[in-house]
Amino acid sequence: MSEQLVEAPKKRLGLFAVVGVVVVVLVAGIVFAVTRGGAEEKAVRIGVVGAGDPYWSAYVKAAGDQGIKVEVVDFTDYAQPNPALAEGEIDLNQFQHIVYLADYNVSNKKDLVPVGATAIYPLGLYSKKYPSAAEVPAGATVAVPNDASNQGRGLLVLQAAGLVKLKSGGTIFSDLTDVDEAASKVKVTALDAALTATSLDDLAAAIINNDFVEKAGLSFDKAIAKDDPADPKAVPYVNVFAAREQDKDNPTYTKLVEIYQNSREVLDGVKEVSGGTAVFAKTPAGDLRKSLDDVEKITAERK
The missing domain is CATH 3.40.190.10 (Periplasmic binding protein-like II)
Incomplete structure (x- = not known):
């Protein structure tokens, strides 16, 4: 009788231990799945004007092939993407040249910055x-x-x-x-x-x-x-990917610029949509920011 009283609790403790291990493993697996899934599902939101252009689908696919999920957010006019970026509603935008960006920053006391070049389009x-x-x-x-x-x-x-x-x-x-x-x-x-x-x-x-x-x-x-997009004085009219100041060195955003610049399907699509007029640019981000600073100074003097 006494032997049974000693042995029975040991068997139950062993059962509880096994159940406890299983529960811990299950919880850890769920946490891992949720956090891992969340990271995979988080998309970089890029604001554009004209998301219906076919090359954006090609761009999303090219980015996905590099492990970056992209969501293209469409805006109906030029006045919308910069405020959306400044307020954190999107992560990047791609629709404007440096002169436009400079005017927005000065007029609204913002500090959006270019993180990469796309193309110059003749007007x-x-x-x-x-x-x-x-x-x-x-x-x-x-x-x-x-x-x-x-x-x-x-x-x-x-x-x-x-x-x-x-x-x-x-x-x-x-x-x-x-x-x-x-x-x-x-x-x-x-x-x-x-x-x-x-x-x-x-x-x-x-x-x-x-x-x-x-x-x-x-x-x-x-x-x-x-006008002539090949003119050296045309740098202020280079279209850019823009980000918030704190994100200017974000490696994912830099990679997204490189994907745009080097995807043949994307470039062919841009060329087609522009009627063959796009002149692609790989102007370094530092040069783009210097141009932005120069244009902002002149813009501020005129206001």
Whole structure:
């Protein structure tokens, strides 16, 4: 009787020990699965304007092949991706050149930075009524984008085409007040970048950003004037991946830039969507940031 009383608890303790080990193993497995699964499922959110362009699907796949999950977040206009990035709603954006980024930072007291280059796109002048810039009649109305970064660039295109005269020769920061109306051939109006294309029926011609050319039923080869993306002075117009300042050296983001720059399927897709106009760039991030600093200083002086 006494022997049974001693031995029985030992058997039950052994059972409890086995059960305890099993429970610990199961809990550890669940924790590992959950944390590992969570890490795998966390995507880098990249904001763009025009997520429907096929090359973004190719980019997501190329990134996935390198072990990086990417979610492309679409925005309808240029005013949205930078605030979303600044507020942490997305991790990166890719839609803008350095001049646009500089204007946003200065105007909003933010410090978004470029982490890599994509391409330079020539800015074109289009018309449904006139086959050449020379045929645009005197006194006609031509539109340029109303955002500060693209307005100056558009005015320089008009000046090179002989349609306007800019005071002091014009700069990338010129605006409508710099137009010498008495010496200019046409009248210039400023519209939201998304509206210059849709308003083309009511205009002699318009500067149209690349994102809106094909959406308006136009083709890039029909531009009646455009600037030269190969000009060394064009660095401020290099399109970039942008991040928050604290993430500028994030190795995953650097890798995502490299994937974009080196994926043949992505580059071919970008070239196709741009009507063959994209000039790809691998400008080092340090050079991009220096250009940003320079443009921001000038932008701040003008405000």
